[in-house]
Amino acid sequence: MEIHFGAGEASLRMRDVPVMDAHDLYNNLTNGQGYPPLGIPPIAPVPATVSFDIEWSGITDREKVVNVMQNFRGQFVKTGATIDWSAVSHFPDHDFVFQSESPNPDRNLYAVIGHEQNGVFFHLEADDE
């Protein structure tokens, strides 16, 4: 990931990352067991690859957060964001190809870049950039 926190810019580009396609959320969370109460059948995962380009830019707000309950602190900037991603799932008899629409800043719902520390690092001196 390329990140320029002060400028509120970051980008991530990855190609053909091997993953497993669980078909649906229930099978993902139940390791392919389906979810009988809702009639979701068990489906075995299949190998897949994903590629994506993500861009964050355009600061709209800045905030310093110290959240004791959730045990983290950091500096955060709200930004715009776009994503372009695709996936290819390899079934025994065919490939399923999935391609997102062209990146569009108007499709952003909420985006944040931060520099934070949590867990055992929470109580250390803040490492503010």
Next chain:
Amino acid sequence: MRRTLLGCLTFLFLTSVAVWGQGQPAQVFPIPIPGGDVFVPPVVVPPGFLINQFFPGVGAIYDGQDAEPHGITNFKGHVAMGYTLGTASDNAGKQYAVITDIRVYQGDYIGGQATFGAGGSTSAKSHGTFVEI
């Protein structure tokens, strides 16, 4: 701190493909944050299922702007996340509505590494980049 959500549309992104890993397999495995959200019906996951993840944002279905965006604990570094809404098409020309929740974590962390065999582990420090889609 756990919080019950009655609905979380942002979670629908997981219905097709879930990614959780690094470009290279981690030798020191990251540890999930201890808290998260618990989903109950009629949400899209088995009821009572704890997700070790909060959902920062403004609105009834989110955990607030000051919620933890990270999914890994004992981490010090950068986080970038975003929710987007849009469409996608498959190779048969079928169109889908898609909501994404993407998070990238890059920095130093203390996780667990396999030692002693038989499932034993010890804490270890490492550096890495992790992506959740």
